Amino acid sequence: MQNNNPTSTSANPTEGYKLPQFTEEMRKDYTILVPNMLPVQLGLMCRLMKNFGYNMELLHTEGPNIAEQGLRNVHNDTCYPALLVIGQLLDAIESGKYDIHKIALILPQTGGGCRASNYIHLMRKALVKNGYGFIPVISLNFSGLETDANPGFKLTKTMLIQVAYALLIGDLIMMVANQCRPYEVVPGSTDKAIEICMNAVTARFTGDRMVSYREVKHLYRYVLTAFGKIRLDKSKKKKLVGIVGEIYVKFSPLGNNRLEEFLLGEGCEPVLPGLMDFCLYSIYNSVIDHELYGRSASRAAVYKFVYQFMLGKQADIIKLMKKDGNFRPPMPFDEVRKNAQGIIGQGVKMGEGWLLPAEMVELISEGVNNIVCTQPFGCLPNHIAGKGMIRKIREVYPQANIVAVDYDPGASKINQENRIKLMLSSAE
Secondary structure: OOOOOOHHHOOOOOOOOOOOOOHHHHHOOEEEEEEOOOOOHHHHHHHHHHHHOOOOEEEOOOOOHHHHHHHOOOOOOOOHHHHHHHHHHHHHHHOOOOOOEEEEEEOOOOOOHHHHHHHHHHHHHHHHEEEEEOOEEEOOOOOOOOOOOOOOOOOOOHHHHHHHHHHHHHHHHHHHHHHHEEEEHHOOOHHHHHHHHHHHHHOOOOOOOOOOOOHHHHHHHHHHHHHOOOOOOOOOOOOEEEEOOOHHHHHHHOOOOOHHHHHHOEEEEEEEOOHHHHHHHHHHHHHHHHHHHOOOHHHHHHHHHHHHHHHHHHHHHHHHHHHHHOOOOOHHHHHHHHOOOOOOOOOOOOOOOOHHHHHHHHHHOOOEEEEEEEEOOHHHHHHHHOHHHHHHHHHOOOEEEEEEEEEOOOOOOOHHHHHHHHHHHOOO
């Protein structure tokens, strides 16, 4: 139900708007709604946040009404992910499922040149326009933005470590699940293994306590064992198809019209580089800022240490996957970074920047020559670093079979799928 609010008819609906805060008292009975991008990784994060007193719910809603909500409430020149993220949250608010006076919203802010930094302001403007200006919107960022805006939501060291470990495990679950689902003998067994592993992580990460890395490595092995028990039939060769692109449309079933399911239906095995690549890319960009643009040397040194630390964690996963022998491990990110240097300069770092062609090179180097590059409307860096680099990549890797697919509210799903089918018709 939409509230009547006189400010919604104003030329500037946020004029006189006072930012509502998420307070400590709200933790007791408020539900924090989370827009869906990564079903496994964010699903784990929401479960673990209950350990710290936050009731977070990941939205799984779909349908044309979400994009329509976004179009009604966000300028149509804004990028497609913004339309979907804001549309999904507004759709949830107006669904009747929630007490609108007992909910808060959470959105990430990168703090960089990507327009994702401004989603939160667009969200607040849309809330005021529709009469929901009293709903708090929490900024999830690591750039020091809005530090005092929501005193009831604080990122503690223990919380960050638990969430970081959960994202590492979530990446591993996603990778091995994608290698099992196309070949499962019993339909649904991969999804069952995902749920078993997520329950195991939730059971291990209990309470507000520091989780040891030994426990995390035990969970890595648990995941590999759980998925290793799935009965697979690999007698028929499947086409490997990589998925790259803008981070939201690349991962979100809502954003890419269930691209992974479509590829499975076409007899393919989808291959997605994990979220860890994007995290390491973001961390290393602070090192690049110093090397190319003369930014703070001390800040660069800190981020270089964090980068090496995270590379070590990725190396542990790769080592265990090789020892297990049932699954393809990812390429070490430092190799991914170096392999792309002959394709694109590392100063190109707006949005997905140099990471996008780097992931295409990573996939081709590992024998995944067929690639879908997901391109959302309004994401200029993605079009330049993605579609704009395909010709260069083909010059260096003639075997590359890449198709760029545009995603926007007016794009036809049939046309998108037909473009992918055309690419698959020449796939090896």
